[in-house]
Amino acid sequence: MSSLGNERFNSSSLLDDFLIREIMLTHDPDGRQLDSELLIRLVESIFCSTLSDVSDAQPGADNVGSIDMIGSKEPLGRTIYKISHEILCRCFEHENLHTKTMGLLEMVSHFRWEAKAVLVLAAFMTSYGVFWLIKRLQFDNVLALSLAILKRLPRDITMFDPRLKALTSLIDCLVKVTKLVIMIESLPMSCDRKAMAMTNSKIYMATYWIIRSILECSSQIADLRSLRHEYSNAKIVAAWALYSLGNKLYSLCHDLEEQIETNLQEKLVNVFKQNHTDNQEVLQTLFSLKNELPFRENSSQKKMDIFELKNKVVILLISKPELLPIDKLLFLVQQTYDHPQHKEIEENYDILWVPIPSANEWSLDEKRIFEFFSCSLPWFSIRQPWTLKSAVVNFIKQEWNFKEEPVMVVLDVNGMVTNSNAMDMVWIWGAKAFPFSTSREKELWEPENWSLELMINGISPLLTTGVEEGKNLCIYGSENIDWIREFTAKMKKIKDAGTQLQLVYVGCRNSTNQNIQNNILAIINQEKLSTSLTSAKILFFWFRLECIKRSITHQENTDKIAKEVAEFLDFGENKEGWAVFGRVSSTDHVIKLSGEKLVEFFDLFSVWGENVAELGFVGAIESALKTSFPSEPCNHTELVPYEEGLIETRVICGICKRPMKKFVVYKCDVEA
Structure with missing residues (x-):
């Protein structure tokens, strides 16, 4: 049994080898050269039109008038007419199907596969489309009716539905x-000779079976007079022949798709190792193998070609x-398209959204x-992301470590990551x-210091104003409304x-109960205890700090x-109450x-608050925290010999550590 199976396998392989040699x-x-992509789009449009009402048909190819051949002595239309005539003639010849197929291959020998x-x-x-056009119009159009009579087409073809269904499936x-x-x-061939030979063999076999199946389809519709007197068994045999060819072609589909995935995977690995003059080859390999307007501009829903992203930095939002x-x-929209600096650079970069589902197949809900999102967001997106090749999806997951969380992969103008x-x-x-490179990230971190400006920049217009004016700022948080009332009351006395x-409530990190925070925000606003971020801005405030923590670890x-950001994130988890003070634009x-x-x-503000005028508010707090001091002045005095400029110098008390008041003492040193 086993040996027989192997014998059949070897026999089949041997026959395939002989057939491939004959085809070659x-x-x-x-x-x-022929624009095959544009021509197949037109062919597909004709086929789709035969499946629906002609009045509803939509053109499937753009600029079809530009389809032509380079290097040919005759126009494309004449070539197609000659092939069509040859197909029709061979339908009435008595040669076997293989011989007819080889004859047609000889006729198109000078073209690429x-x-x-x-x-x-x-x-x-061309003939199949005419057949359906006549059938559709013969009841309403005198010309179509006359042609149907001349071609002896039966007026009722419902009896031939099984055969026509098989024919449609095969086409x-x-x-x-x-x-x-x-x-x-269109893919580059593998450098591996064995792999290249395998790919070529599949192309040869696919071309052969395409032409052979077309000849069978033509034979089925060529002599339509025979349809009038066909017996049931003949109908079944004819339909079976079409379904059999369809199964063969579906098997070839599977083989070709596997080969494309293999070639594409190799191409993806290599394309990012090569130098390019622009980003077009990289984008085409990833998203546009068929060059059929793979993107769309979400705001206008306009179909876009990869050329629209040429000479731009492209951020792949995966x-x-x-x-x-x-x-x-x-x-995210605020940080990109609504950002104050976006207008300065909007012509230099674009975001392309690449959605990838968790499962291998897209669900209807997804x-x-x-x-919904692709109609609402300001960036580009893949027009039909479910058509992405599995090799591309696997490459994205493996090479760019995409799992569940979104990533932004940046391609420069030359298509390099x-x-x-x-x-x-x-x-x-x-x-x-911008341009969002790792070197730019390093450049942005170099001048940074731990400051309130770094913590709050870009969060809210209210805080941005504070940055510009260099105000004293206090950001605070708590989930205890009594503590908040007490604290803000003390801050009011200091302001008075x-x-x-400026006092701003920013909540607490990892708030345990969103309702508690929302209630606190409502009370703060109603009682005018202080200003506050919105609930959404509070979330962004803490989220951004976590981003800072991640980003800084790579620098x-x-x-x-x-160290400071990690400590602050821990500090901000105190639900009872906390506050941070600083000057917004200062690196103090x-x-x-x-x-x-x-x-x-702050109950002791009356004691150390007298230093605010000289040290500033933050400086006074810092000075007071350096030591514990009595609640009353210590009345300590020091005599300091006069020196030029001494009157402007600040002297700190050696006991209570507060700035000392200046007095002038005159002493007579004249000897009697």
């Missing part, structure tokens, strides 16, 4: 296989179809979600991070004493910032206080 002998290319397939298919579709498969041959021919929660999604994930950069600096201070000489120390210690400290 018909191939004699002379440099003629994909051109052979699409030319023969186009020639067949559908013919179009698919032809498109795959065109696609595989995510699940759900993309991000709506609040973070709005933040498609609906994608359609300059940052495998710029997401944190965008959250922190927005459009200011003449201190310029050099930023240990201090890394950021002062952190929490809980009861904070309240007690």
Whole structure:
């Protein structure tokens, strides 16, 4: 049993080898070039029109008038007519189907393989399209009726539905296989000779079976007079022959798709190792093997070609179809298209959304979600992301480490990866991070210090104003409304004493209960205790700090910032109450206080507050925290010999550590 199976396998392989050699002998290319992609789109349009009402048919190819051949002595139309005539003639010859197929291969010997397939298919579709056009119009159009009578077409073809159904299925498969041959021919061949020979063999076999199937289809519709007197068994045999060819072509589809995936995977690995003059080859390999307007501009829903992204930095926003929660999604739009610096650089970069589902197949819900977001967001997106090749999806997952969380892969104007994930950069600096490369990230971190400006920049117009004016700022958080009332009351006294201070509530990190925070925000606003961020902005505030923590860990000489941001994130989890003080545009120390210690400290403002005028508010707090001091002045005095400029010098008390008041003492040293 086993040996018989092997014998059959070897026999089949041997026959395939002989057939491939015979097919190759018909191939004699002379440099003629055909726009096969544009022609197959027109062929597909004709086929789709036969499946629906002619009045509803939509053109499937753009600029079809420009389809032509380079290097040919005759126009495309004449070539197609000659092939169509040859197909019709061979339908009435008594040669076997293989001999007829080889004859047609000889006729198109001077063309490339994909051109052979699409030319023969186009020639067949001219007669097939006319057949259906006459059938559709014969009841309403005198010319169509006359042609139907002349061609002896039966008025009622419902009895032949099984055969026509099989014919339609086979032609559908013919179009698919032809498109795959065109696609595989557009990919660069493998450097591995064995792999290249295997690919070529599949192309030869696919072309042969496309032409052979077309001849069978033509034979089935050529002599329509026989349809009038056909017996049931004959109908079944004819339909079976068509279905049998369809199964063969579906098997070839599977083989070609596997080969395309293999070639594409190799191409993807190599394309990012090569130098390019622009980004077109990279984008085409990833998204546009068939060059059929793969993108769309979401705001206008206009179909876009890869050429639209030429000479631009392209950010590939790779995510699940759900993309991000709506609040973070709005933040992302704010940090890119609504960012103050976006207008300065908008012509230099674009974001391309590449949605990838968790499973291998797209669900109906995921498609609906994608359609909703792709109509609402300001960037480009893949027009039909479910058509992405599995090799591309696997490459994205493996090479760019895409799992569940969104990533932003940055391609420079030459298509090279300059940052495998710029997401944190965008959250922190927005459009200011252009061109979003790792070197730009390093450049942005070099001048940074741990300051309130770094913490709050870009969060809110309210805080941005504080940055510009260099105000004293206090950001605070708590989930205890009584503590908030007590704390803000003390801050009000300090402001009433003449201190310029902006107070902003930013909640707590990892808030345990969103309702509690929302209630607190409502009370703060109603009682006018202080200003506050919105609930959504509070989320972004803490999220951005986490992005800073991640980003800073990859940089050099930023240990201090890394330590400070980690400490602050821990500090902000105190639900009882905390506050941070600093000057917004200053790189001075950021002062952190929490809980009861904070309240007690400001109870002594009457003691240390007198230093605000000289040291500034933050300086006075810092000075007071360096030591514990009595609640009353210590009345300590020091005599300091006079020196030039001494009157402007600040002297600190050696006991209570507060600035000392200046007095002038005159002493007579004249001897009697």
